[in-house]
Amino acid sequence: MASRNDRIEGVLLATAAGDALGAPYEFEPPRGPELEVAMTGGGPWEAGEWTDDTAMAVAIAEVAATGADLRDESAQDAIVARWHEWSRGAKDVGVQTDSVLRSAAIGSVITAERARAASAFLHEDTGRTAGNGSLMRTAPVALAYLHDEDAMVQAARSISELTHFDPDAGDACVLWCSAIRHAALTGELDVRIALGHLDSDRQELWSERLGAAERSAPTAFPNNGWVVAALQAAWSAIATTPVPEDDPAAGTFRADHLRLALDAAVRAGFDTDTVAAIAGGLLGAAYGASAVPLEWRALLHGWPDLTARELVGLAGAIARRGRPDSFDFRYPGYQTGALAAHPYDEKVLLGGIGALRHLPDGVGAVVSLCRIGDDDVRTDIPHVEVRLIDREDDDENPHRDFVLLEAVRTVERFRREGRTVLLHCVEAQSRTPTVAALYGARLRAVDTGEALEAVCGALPNASPNPAFREALQRLGTAVVTAQ
Ligand SMILES: [Mg+2]
Incomplete structure (x- = not known):
């Protein structure tokens, strides 16, 4: 649940x-x-x-x-x-x-x-x-x-x-x-x-x-x-x-x-x-x-x-009534090393959680799209955690479209402040390219499908799940200029 x-x-x-x-x-x-x-x-x-x-x-x-x-x-x-x-x-x-x-x-x-x-x-x-x-x-x-x-x-x-x-x-x-x-x-x-x-x-x-x-x-x-x-x-x-x-x-x-x-x-x-x-x-x-x-x-x-x-x-x-959280925030077994610049904005870096753990020089804000452990929290720069689950089930993401747009607005806000932003999830396969595509579509006023193609070109392992792809279509072009 x-x-x-x-x-x-x-x-x-x-x-x-x-x-x-x-x-x-x-x-x-x-x-x-x-x-x-x-x-x-x-x-x-x-x-x-x-x-x-x-x-x-x-x-x-x-x-x-x-x-x-x-x-x-x-x-x-x-x-x-x-x-x-x-x-x-x-x-x-x-x-x-x-x-x-x-x-x-x-x-x-x-x-x-x-x-x-x-x-x-x-x-x-x-x-x-x-x-x-x-x-x-x-x-x-x-x-x-x-x-x-x-x-x-x-x-x-x-x-x-x-x-x-x-x-x-x-x-x-x-x-x-x-x-x-x-x-x-x-x-x-x-x-x-x-x-x-x-x-x-x-x-x-x-x-x-x-x-x-x-x-x-x-x-x-x-x-x-x-x-x-x-x-x-x-x-x-x-x-x-x-x-x-x-x-x-x-x-x-x-x-x-x-x-x-x-x-x-x-x-x-x-x-x-x-x-x-x-x-x-x-x-x-x-x-x-x-x-x-x-x-x-x-x-x-x-x-x-x-x-x-x-x-x-x-x-x-x-x-949980005092029981510890059993989630393993280390993400053992995942390929977490992805890192690439956004194809439309080199000041937005796209990566896996490895990029958070070895933060590239110049990053001035972090937007995390996966759950992170206490050890991975940045306190020296703004760090926003977004609740987004890489699953297709609607129960997992009750406000999927809203949250995707909110994540993009957060990146946009940090960019307006002149910060270089790290946008990441665990492996940069599904969540990160989805949010990056919506960001790109709004930045360039292009279709989300076109922006996603460009993002996938920069992140070779990117493959957003079907529910995220459908969300991008729903969010579509009308929202591109609705900043
Ligand atoms: Mg009061």
Whole structure:
């Protein structure tokens, strides 16, 4: 189930993408269509830097990735300890979370039991503990229980209550985690899948709230610091943003729904990063990591010094419940030594993974079209990893055409920056010549078939699989000038 892996890997990645996309606009009113929404950074945030939403989710993800049951006291102790560690150096901590972590800690020591007590006390004391701070971080809980829905429901509420005692916060985490879990398993969006897990007197209330979200624009929920309005704004952004039809020749794809819905979530205004982070968790589960624009993927980073690659790795590790990844990233037995200049652009080098391991002089950026191990990651120059599988089965590449075009756009972006680019996969037989042909077709405004012939002339062993050849035909000439 390759596409399921893609969807699992999309959950944290798209959470972070929404978070970093919304961060520059936090506390601002709704943004009209005349105003830009872009991952530019702003205030204390660098471009692509995620905020507290993803940081707190990463703390949960790290514990879940060990295979721990998140309902266990020891697992929750580890989570609150990591939150506390993060909060001491964080650029932003939510008011309610900060209050609980401060009053629960004795020096640098904090336990889940003390956090839960502080959370309950705050609720009894103020009656106002339904901030959105537990919903924004809940996505990794869904990945920890792909095998056990009832356990997930218990864990989602229990981890919410560590800081947010109000039943609305717990309900929201149960509903959203269940929707994420269902989407990761099936690819379907169904936000009502877990209504039956709520107390009977609250099912009707939440059903009405979800209905209101579907009938209204995301801007209809301006009080989105409240967990209910945050969920409604996020769901409204997903449910009311039209899903584009696949039209490769026009450069529009169903996968674009992820990007467009996150844009709509940010435009809701006010707690923009949180609404978009919440939306991102579900969108990533439904569409997969491969639907996250590569330009965002290249920018994403944040606490604790992670990048997009590590978020993808964490998500996979959670789903494996602590078991190691058995994939052999060394690619033993493959002919990895291919290397040639692109026939239309000598500053684009085409190669096997051997070229990455012995990087030619002058290369200033790398686009990897195969999975790579930690040892092969370049940290000295921009390095973008593209999820593309050399198989014909549609399940392996759920957004094949979109991803091919995204890979080409990435090469084009690096070239506009004046960089020499290494474009590679394992053997430069199928994936590399396919992306190189599309790049060449757009560069020279020629047919993709003609460009592929030229690329195959430069790479004697090139032989793209039939599914990639068909994709090149679909992407065709219309997209050539659609830069
Ligand atoms: Mg935030």
